[in-house]
Amino acid sequence: MVALKSIQNTHKFIASEVDPILREMELELVEDREIEKAFREAQRAENLITFRKEIKSRPKTEWIMSKKDKEKVKKSSKKELKTLKE
Numbered sequence: 001m002v003a004l005k006s007i008q009n010t011h012k013f014i015a016s017e018v019d020p021i022l023r024e025m026e027l028e029l030v031e032d033r034e035i036e037k038a039f040r041e042a043q044r045a046e047n048l049i050t051f052r053k054e055i056k057s058r059p060k061t062e063w064i065m066s067k068k069d070k071e072k073v074k075k076s077s078k079k080e081l082k083t084l085k086e
Contacts, residue, residue, distance in 0.1 A: 048055065065073070
């Protein structure tokens with residue numbers, strides 16, 4: 001069994017020495033993530049400007065199924081699932 005005094009000393013050490021260091025590290029990680037996100041957004045904006053002509057020259061995306069068709073498939077799939085469960 002561990003002595004109560006030892007546990008209290010360890011707790012004090014962690015609370016006074018280790019906890020502030022961990023909090024500082026956590027703040028640094030948050031800042032790093034924000035910087036990386038800002039960099040990615042800047043890179044994306046730069047690419048949109050640089051390749052603007054190429055992006056606009058691409059053909060418009062054509063969907064294989066319309067929304068109505070997707071709903072029909074969804075409803076029929078649900079019906080099939082119900083019949084399989086029964």
